[in-house]
Amino acid sequence: MPFSTLTDIQAKLNAGEITAVQVAQTYLDRIAKYNDDLNAFVHIDPENVLAQAEASDAYRAEHEPRPLEGLPIAVKDIFCTQNGPTRCCSNILEGFEAPYDAHVITRLKEAGAVLVGKTNMDEFAMGSSNETSAFGGVQNPWNTDCIPGGSSGGSAAAVAAALTPAALGTDTGGSIRQPASLTGLVGLKPTYGRVSRRGIIAFASSLDQAGPMTRTVKDAALLTSIMSGHDAGDATSVADAPSFDWLEACESKDMKGLKIGKPKEYFIDGMDEEVRAQVEAALAQCEELGAEIVDISLPHTEYAVAAYYVIAPSEASTNLSRYDAVRFGHRCDNPEDLEDMYARSRDEGFGAEVKRRILTGTFALSSGYYDAYYLKAQQVRTLISQDFKAAFEQVDVIATPTSPIPAFKSGEKTDDPLTMYLSDIFTIAVNLAGLPGLSQPCGFAQDLPVGLQWIAPAWQEDKILAAASAYESATDWHTKTASAFAGKGGES
Amino acid sequence: MSWEMVIGLEVHCQINTKTKAFCGCSTEFGAEPNSQTCPVCLGMPGQLPVLNDVAAKKTILTGLAINADINLESKFDRKNYFYPDLPKGYQISQFAVPIVEGGYIDIPTPNGEKRLGVTRIHMEEDAGKSMHEGLDAVSHIDLNRSGIPLMEIVSEPDMRSADEAIAYLKQLHQIIKFLGVSGADMEKGQFRCDANVSVRRKGEPFGTRTEMKNMNSFRFIKQAIEFEALRQIEILEDGGEVKQESRLWDSVKNESRSMRSKEEAHDYRYFPEPDLPPLRVTQEEVDAIQAGMPELPNQLRKRFETEFGLSAYDADVLTQTQSLAQWYEALVAAHPANPKQCANWLANELLGRLKELNKDITESPISAKGLASLLDRIADNTISGKIAKDVLDAMMESGKDVDVIIEEKGLKQVSDTGAIDAMIQEVLDANPGQVEAYKGGQDRLFGFFVGQVMKASKGKANPAMVNQRLKELLG
Numbered sequence: 001m002p003f004s005t006l007t008d009i010q011a012k013l014n015a016g017e018i019t020a021v022q023v024a025q026t027y028l029d030r031i032a033k034y035n036d037d038l039n040a041f042v043h044i045d046p047e048n049v050l051a052q053a054e055a056s057d058a059y060r061a062e063h064e065p066r067p068l069e070g071l072p073i074a075v076k077d078i079f080c081t082q083n084g085p086t087r088c089c090s091n092i093l094e095g096f097e098a099p100y101d102a103h104v105i106t107r108l109k110e111a112g113a114v115l116v117g118k119t120n121m122d123e124f125a126m127g128s129s130n131e132t133s134a135f136g137g138v139q140n141p142w143n144t145d146c147i148p149g150g151s152s153g154g155s156a157a158a159v160a161a162a163l164t165p166a167a168l169g170t171d172t173g174g175s176i177r178q179p180a181s182l183t184g185l186v187g188l189k190p191t192y193g194r195v196s197r198r199g200i201i202a203f204a205s206s207l208d209q210a211g212p213m214t215r216t217v218k219d220a221a222l223l224t225s226i227m228s229g230h231d232a233g234d235a236t237s238v239a240d241a242p243s244f245d246w247l248e249a250c251e252s253k254d255m256k257g258l259k260i261g262k263p264k265e266y267f268i269d270g271m272d273e274e275v276r277a278q279v280e281a282a283l284a285q286c287e288e289l290g291a292e293i294v295d296i297s298l299p300h301t302e303y304a305v306a307a308y309y310v311i312a313p314s315e316a317s318t319n320l321s322r323y324d325a326v327r328f329g330h331r332c333d334n335p336e337d338l339e340d341m342y343a344r345s346r347d348e349g350f351g352a353e354v355k356r357r358i359l360t361g362t363f364a365l366s367s368g369y370y371d372a373y374y375l376k377a378q379q380v381r382t383l384i385s386q387d388f389k390a391a392f393e394q395v396d397v398i399a400t401p402t403s404p405i406p407a408f409k410s411g412e413k414t415d416d417p418l419t420m421y422l423s424d425i426f427t428i429a430v431n432l433a434g435l436p437g438l439s440q441p442c443g444f445a446q447d448l449p450v451g452l453q454w455i456a457p458a459w460q461e462d463k464i465l466a467a468a469s470a471y472e473s474a475t476d477w478h479t480k481t482a483s484a485f486a487g488k489g490g491e492s
Numbered sequence: 493m494s495w496e497m498v499i500g501l502e503v504h505c506q507i508n509t510k511t512k513a514f515c516g517c518s519t520e521f522g523a524e525p526n527s528q529t530c531p532v533c534l535g536m537p538g539q540l541p542v543l544n545d546v547a548a549k550k551t552i553l554t555g556l557a558i559n560a561d562i563n564l565e566s567k568f569d570r571k572n573y574f575y576p577d578l579p580k581g582y583q584i585s586q587f588a589v590p591i592v593e594g595g596y597i598d599i600p601t602p603n604g605e606k607r608l609g610v611t612r613i614h615m616e617e618d619a620g621k622s623m624h625e626g627l628d629a630v631s632h633i634d635l636n637r638s639g640i641p642l643m644e645i646v647s648e649p650d651m652r653s654a655d656e657a658i659a660y661l662k663q664l665h666q667i668i669k670f671l672g673v674s675g676a677d678m679e680k681g682q683f684r685c686d687a688n689v690s691v692r693r694k695g696e697p698f699g700t701r702t703e704m705k706n707m708n709s710f711r712f713i714k715q716a717i718e719f720e721a722l723r724q725i726e727i728l729e730d731g732g733e734v735k736q737e738s739r740l741w742d743s744v745k746n747e748s749r750s751m752r753s754k755e756e757a758h759d760y761r762y763f764p765e766p767d768l769p770p771l772r773v774t775q776e777e778v779d780a781i782q783a784g785m786p787e788l789p790n791q792l793r794k795r796f797e798t799e800f801g802l803s804a805y806d807a808d809v810l811t812q813t814q815s816l817a818q819w820y821e822a823l824v825a826a827h828p829a830n831p832k833q834c835a836n837w838l839a840n841e842l843l844g845r846l847k848e849l850n851k852d853i854t855e856s857p858i859s860a861k862g863l864a865s866l867l868d869r870i871a872d873n874t875i876s877g878k879i880a881k882d883v884l885d886a887m888m889e890s891g892k893d894v895d896v897i898i899e900e901k902g903l904k905q906v907s908d909t910g911a912i913d914a915m916i917q918e919v920l921d922a923n924p925g926q927v928e929a930y931k932g933g934q935d936r937l938f939g940f941f942v943g944q945v946m947k948a949s950k951g952k953a954n955p956a957m958v959n960q961r962l963k964e965l966l967g
C-alpha cells in the first residue's frame with residue numbers, strides 16, 4: 001500500500017478493506033522508519049494524526065464519506081495550522097504556533113483529510129534545493145546524495161518515499177513543479193487566484209499559489225478540486241473563477257486535435273542533454289497520441305529570471321517586515337534598545353538566503369532605484385504575459401521541460417546563488433503570468449527523474465489535466481518508485 | 493517687501509466605520525488595550541487584508557462634497573517603515589492613484605470668498621499606539637487602533653495666513669461632520685493635522701517648507717503656524733537658510749522643535765500592495781453616493797439667508813451643526829410667522845442657556861415646538877418679550893409647558909386700559925418732582941416713567957399700551 005495513490009486508498013477505504021486508522025498507522029510507521037534518512041518532515045504529532053483518523057472512521061460509520069475521507073495529506077511548513085508549530089522552516093518563527101488554520105487546511109479538514117504533519121522546505125520558500133531550511137536539508141529519495149528540489153522539497157521527498165500518499169506545496173517561482181520534477185511526482189500550480197492564500201505564510205504575494213504534489217494526475221486534480229474556490233478572506237482569490245469537473249478532466253486517454261506549443265526558448269544550450277532527450281521523447285509520444293506539436297516562441301523568456309528576482313524579493317522584503325520580534329517569534333537576548341532588538345533578532349532569526357533577498361528587495365524598492373528595477377520588472381512581467389497570450393492563440397497548451405537539469409548533489413550550488421536561481425528558469429515565467437502549470441514524470445536522466453511541464457491559459461487547468469492524463473495513461477513513469485524506500489516496512 | 497506665509501495642510505481623519513479598514517474588528521474607542529484585535533490587524537503570518545467598502549464609500553462621499561473627481565480605479569500601496577506599533581512593518585495606503593483627486597473648499601475671508609484647492613484624498617490604515625509613560629525600561633503597545641480606516645485629505649499650498657488655514661480646517665471639519673463620515677472628535681485624535689509652512693517675499697517662488705506634525709486643536713495649529721512662520725522669517729532676515737524638516741509643536745512651551753531632517757526622512761519604499769486588487773467602482777455607484785448627499789454647510793447657509801432672510805452671521809451660527817440647523821428648521825415650521833425672531837431666540841437665548849449647562853442642542857430640555865409656543869405667546873401679546881425670557885428659564889428648569897408656567901406664575905400680560913391707567917397714576921403721584929421736570933421739558937424722563945410702571949406691574953403690563961397711555965396722561 002505505501003506507494004498507493006489517493007484514489008487507490010480511497011477505493012479501499014470505501015470498500016471497507018481498510019480503515020483510516022490503519023492507513024494513518026502505515027504512514028506513521030514509514031515516517032518513523034525513514035524520516036531520519038530524508039529529513040522530509042519537521043513536525044509530526046502521531047497521536048493527533050491517529051485521533052484524526054479515528055474521527056474519520058467514526059464519521060464514515062455514520063455518514064457518506066467526504067471527498068478526502070481518511071486520506072493522509074502532509075503539508076509544507078508554510079501552511080498555518082492550529083495544531084502544532086508553524087515555522088516556515090525559519091528560526092525567526094521560533095516558538096510560533098498559529099491560532100488559526102490556513103483556508104486550504106480548513107477545506108482539507110472539512111473534506112475529511114487526515115493531516116499527517118509539516119514538511120521541510122527552504123526557509124520562507126526561498127530556495128530551489130531545500131538547503132536553506134533552518135531544519136537542515138532534505139535528501140532526494142532517488143539518490144540521497146542529491147537535493148529534492150525546492151522550495152517544497154520536504155513535501156516532494158515525503159511523497160516520493162511514500163511517507164505520505166500526497167502533500168501540499170506552494171509555488172512562487174516553481175517551488176511545487178521543480179521538486180516534483182526532481183522526485184518523479186506530479187505537481188500542480190493552479191492559476192493565480194484559484195486557491196486562497198489566507199493563512200499561508202507569504203513569500204511573494206503576487207506570485208504565491210498553493211497546490212498538490214502527488215503520484216498521479218488524478219490525485220492532483222482531486223486535491224485541487226478541494227483546495228480551490230473563492231475565499232472572501234483573500235482579496236486576490238477570484239470569485240466566479242471558471243470551473244469544470246476536475247476528475248472528469250482526467251479521463252482523457254488521447255490527444256486527438258490537441259495543439260501543443262513547443263517554445264524554442266525552453267530547449268536551450270547548456271541544459272542537460274538527457275533531460276532534453278527525455279522531454280523530446282515525451283513530445284513524440286504526445287504526437288503518437290494524436291497531438292500536433294507546434295514550434296512557438298516566447299521571446300521574453302530570457303528576462304523572466306531577472307524580473308522574478310526583482311519582483312519576488314521586493315514583495316518578500318516587505319512581507320517579512322512583520323518578523324520584528326515585537327509580537328511573536330524569535331527575540332534576541334537583552335536588547336539594548338529598539339534598533340538593537342530589530343537588528344539582532346532579525347540577524348539571528350533569518351538565514352543567509354532570506355537576508356540576501358530582503359536586501360535585494362529593499363534596494364530595488366528604494367527611492368531612486370524603483371523605476372529602474374521594480375517598475376522595469378513589472379513591465380517585463382507584462383511582456384511575458386503577452387507572450388503567452390499570443391502563443392495561446394496558436395496552441396491549446398504548451399509543453400516544456402520543468403527543470404533544465406535533474407537533481408544535483410547537495411552542497412553543489414549553495415555557494416553560487418546565481419546558478420541556483422537558474423534552476424527555476426523554466427518555471428518562473430508561469431508564475432509571472434499567473435498561469436496554471438503542471439509537472440509530471442517523463443523519464444530519467446542519470447537515473448534521476450525528469451519532469452515534463454504543461455502550461456495552459458489562465459483557468460484552463462482542465463486542458464493540462466487532460467493532456468497530462470493522456471500521457472500518463474500511455475506511459476508508466478508515474479509508477480516508478482524510489483527503490484531504496486520501496487517494499488520495506490509499512491506493508492499492511 | 494513684506495513676508496507672506498504659504499501653507500498646505502494634510503488632515504488625517506478617522507472614517508467612522510463599525511469595523512476596521514481591512515478586518516472585522518470593532519473600531520469602538522476606549523476599549524481595553526488589544527481587546528479589539530485579530531490576526532489580521534496584529535500582522536500575523538499569512539493573514540490578508542480585505543477592504544471594508546463602507547470606508548471607500550465614505551471617502552467617495554467626502555470627495556464629492558469637496559467637488560473632487562472620483563477615480564473609478566484606484567490602487568493601494570504599501571508604505572514601509574519599522575515601528576513597534578506598526579504590526580506589519582508597513583501601512584496600507586494609497587500613493588500612486590488615490591480614490592479622490594482635485595477638489596476645492598471655499599472659505600470666507602475679509603476680502604470675500606476664497607477657493608482653496610484640495611489635491612487628493614486617499615484611504616489608509618492607522619497604526620497602533622505606543623505607551624511609554626510610567627513604565628520602566630519597557631514600552632507597551634495597544635493595537636486597538638491598528639487598522640482603523642483613515643482618509644488623508646491633502647490641500648494645495650493655497651493658504652496665505654494662519655486664519656485662512658484655520659478657516660479651511662473648520663470648513664472641512666464641518667463638512668465631514670455634516671456628511672457623517674467621521675466623528676471628527678479632535679480630542680480623540682479622529683481629526684489630526686500636519687501643516688506645511690514656508691515663507692516668501694510676495695511674488696517670489698515658494699520657500700523651503702517645514703512640516704509641523706500631528707496637531708489636534710485649531711488653537712494649537714494657529715499658534716504653531718504663526719510661530720513657525722516667524723521662526724523662518726527670523727532665520728531668513730538674519731541671512732540664514734530654512735532647513736527642510738519635520739517639526740513637532742510643543743503646546744506647553746508654545747514652540748516647535750526639530751523632529752527629523754530631510755536627510756533623516758524615511759524612504760517609505762512605496763510599491764503596489766499585492767494583497768489587494770485595484771479598487772474599482774462604477775459611475776453608477778458614484779452617482780448613487782452622490783444622490784445620498786446631504787445638504788452641505790455652505791448650501792444651507794445660503795438657503796437660510798435667502799429663504800429666511802437671516803444675516804450671514806446668524807446663518808453661520810445656525811449651520812454649525814446639522815442637528816442645530818434641523819432644530820432651527822423645525823422651530824420655523826412650528827412658528828412660521830417670524831423666522832428672524834426664531835433665529836434670535838434660538839441663537840441668543842436657548843443656545844446661551846444650553847452653553848451654561850454645557851449641553852448642545854441635541855441635549856436641549858426644550859423641543860423646537862416648545863420654543864415655538866413661547867414665541868406664539870409673545871406674538872399674541874399674552875406675554876412680553878422680557879417676561880418670555882423668564883418663562884424660558886422656567887421651562888428649561890421644569891420642562892413644563894409654556895401656558896402652564898404663565899398660568900401658574902400669573903405672568904399673563906396686562907392689557908386692560910383701566911388697570912394700566914391706575915398703575916400710571918400711582919407712579920405719577922409718587923414722583924411729583926419728576927413730573928414737574930418732565931413737563932418743564934426734560935423729555936428723557938419719559939423712559940423713567942415707563943420703567944417705573946413696568947416695575948409696578950412686575951413686568952406684566954403691555955409695554956406698547958404703557959407707552960401710549962403715559963403719553964396721554966402726561967399730556
